[in-house]
Amino acid sequence: DQQVKQNSPSLSVQEGRISILNCDYTNSMFDYFLWYKKYPAEGPTFLISISSIKDKNEDGRFTVFLNKSAKHLSLHIVPSQPGDSAVYFCAASDTGTYKYIFGTGTRLKVLA
Amino acid sequence: DTGVSQDPRHKITKRGQNVTFRCDPISEHNRLYWYRQTLGQGPEFLTYFQNEAQLEKSRLLSDRFSAERPKGSFSTLEIQRTEQGDSAMYLCANRPRVGNEQFFGPGTRLTVL
Numbered sequence: 001d002q003q004v005k006q007n008s009p010s011l012s013v014q015e016g017r018i019s020i021l022n023c024d025y026t027n028s029m030f031d032y033f034l035w036y037k038k039y040p041a042e043g044p045t046f047l048i049s050i051s052s053i054k055d056k057n058e059d060g061r062f063t064v065f066l067n068k069s070a071k072h073l074s075l076h077i078v079p080s081q082p083g084d085s086a087v088y089f090c091a092a093s094d095t096g097t098y099k100y101i102f103g104t105g106t107r108l109k110v111l112a
Numbered sequence: 113d114t115g116v117s118q119d120p121r122h123k124i125t126k127r128g129q130n131v132t133f134r135c136d137p138i139s140e141h142n143r144l145y146w147y148r149q150t151l152g153q154g155p156e157f158l159t160y161f162q163n164e165a166q167l168e169k170s171r172l173l174s175d176r177f178s179a180e181r182p183k184g185s186f187s188t189l190e191i192q193r194t195e196q197g198d199s200a201m202y203l204c205a206n207r208p209r210v211g212n213e214q215f216f217g218p219g220t221r222l223t224v225l
Contacts, residue, residue, distance in 0.1 A: 004154075009152075032212045034212070034213065034214070036216075041218075041219075041221075042218055042219070043114070043116075043118075043203050043205075043216035043217050043218045043219045044155065044203070044216045045114070045216070046114075046213050046214065046215060046216075049212065049213055051212075089154050089155070091154070091214075093212060095212060098143075098145075098160040098162075098167060098168050099157050099160070099168070100145075100157065100214060101157070102154030102155045102156070103154050104152065104153055104154050105152075105153075105154055
């Protein structure tokens with residue numbers, strides 16, 4: 001049972017445009033969400049997070065939106081840069097437990 | 113660089129051999145996780161330590177897998193009698209005492225021939 005889903009395995013975007021990566025979850029107990037970026041042969045790097053008490057969190061070019069009623073979150077990258085090309089994972093946590101559940105990732109390619 | 117180191121970075125072994133991986137976390141981060149990642153998948157939770165106590169183990173962690181964190185510092189993950197299905201990236205992650213973010217090490221890529 002995949003509790004966290006990233007339905008788009010890949011996305012291509014022109015440099016300077018907006019990249020939107022989506023993530024859906026099924027467990028209503030999840031109350032904390034994170035996005036990670038992963039380059040080949042490296043561990044995931046933390047990007048940005050959001051608590052369920054918020055619907056938006058912004059950090060520089062990265063903004064995460066949370067729609068609790070739809071159990072959906074998205075990561076917006078504006079403007080996209082070639083160095084943003086990587087695999088992006090969303091993760092969800094029920095802070096009453098220890099576990100983080102990761103999605104299967106979306107490979108973003110930013111075209112120069 | 114997250115400050116989390118893992119050793120070795122790559123390990124090639126023959127089926128049936130035992131392997132051990134090490135994770136050196138950020139010293140003040142008392143919570144430590146092990147994950148396994150296979151191609152096309154996200155990291156899958158294996159086990160969790162708070163200080164030296166192993167508080168949760170995934171059902172993915174068969175009897176051939178064991179993890180330790182003596183004195184709440186570094187951690188080791190041992191796989192006995194390796195199988196080809198154990199081939200994966202093994203990731204260690206830290207979490208500070210306060211906060212919900214996890215910080216990952218670079219991983220150990222295991223190939224079982």
